[in-house]
Amino acid sequence: MKLFFAPGACSLAAHILVEETALSCTLVKVDLASHKTEHGDDYTKINPKGYVPALQLDSGDVLTEVGVVLQYLSDQKKDLHLMAAAGTLERYHQMEWLNFIATEVHKQFSPLFRPDSPAQTKEQHTKILGRRFDFLSDHLAKQPYLAGQAFTAPDAYLSTVLGWSHHVKIDLSPWPRLTDYLARVRARPAVLKAMKSEGLIK
Numbered sequence: 001m002k003l004f005f006a007p008g009a010c011s012l013a014a015h016i017l018v019e020e021t022a023l024s025c026t027l028v029k030v031d032l033a034s035h036k037t038e039h040g041d042d043y044t045k046i047n048p049k050g051y052v053p054a055l056q057l058d059s060g061d062v063l064t065e066v067g068v069v070l071q072y073l074s075d076q077k078k079d080l081h082l083m084a085a086a087g088t089l090e091r092y093h094q095m096e097w098l099n100f101i102a103t104e105v106h107k108q109f110s111p112l113f114r115p116d117s118p119a120q121t122k123e124q125h126t127k128i129l130g131r132r133f134d135f136l137s138d139h140l141a142k143q144p145y146l147a148g149q150a151f152t153a154p155d156a157y158l159s160t161v162l163g164w165s166h167h168v169k170i171d172l173s174p175w176p177r178l179t180d181y182l183a184r185v186r187a188r189p190a191v192l193k194a195m196k197s198e199g200l201i202k
């Protein structure tokens with residue numbers, strides 16, 4: 001398998017699961033501005049949508065969309081319980097989290113990264129994120145991870161996007177449960193390994 005990633009992007013969530021599962025997977029860095037891989041190949045030939053992540057299977061098939069890539073990786077090592085079994089209510093709740101993170105958290109950050117976003121747009125999105133953080137903080141008052149007592153795939157995704165806060169100058173200190181959660185997830189050896197390998201930490 002090959003995981004196409006950009007350092008610190010949402011592809012980090014998939015990279016974390018590659019480390020958690022210890023699956024055999026080659027990491028290929030993509031320059032999102034030029035759409036070239038680190039080997040000089042045209043990335044749009046792999047993922048015509050142009051964005052990361054993309055997971056190329058040994059068969060040549062390519063899976064895209066964070067929530068799907070995370071489920072695929074989790075399903076390769078079922079004994080790790082990174083996702084519950086397909087068809088169970090627990091699985092649907094985890095998919096609910098993946099969808100919530102993708103649409104209600106990840107995509108609310110996107111305009112904050114764009115240098116040409118008007119100040120008013122940035123303010124609106126920061127406000128929406130604040131409401132999402134309130135909800136997440138209330139949820140994490142009941143349990144240490146999104147789906148309960150154990151780390152699962154949605155935590156790889158949420159920790160990745162929460163980690164963007166300081167880049168876009170959102171102070172997480174009003175949500176101490178979220179800063180505690182981030183520290184808890186980032187203490188995992190697989191998360192540290194993925195972050196180190198992307199050059200995000202020393």
Ligand SMILES: N[C@@H](CCC(=O)N[C@@H](CS)C(=O)NCC(=O)O)C(=O)O
Nearest residue numbers: 009010032050051052053065066067
């Ligand atoms: N819907 C996509 C969104 C992926 C996405 O937003 N990727 C960003 C990095 S976090 C990216 O590659 N942006 C560059 C671009 O859109 O050209 C998914 O779930 O995978």
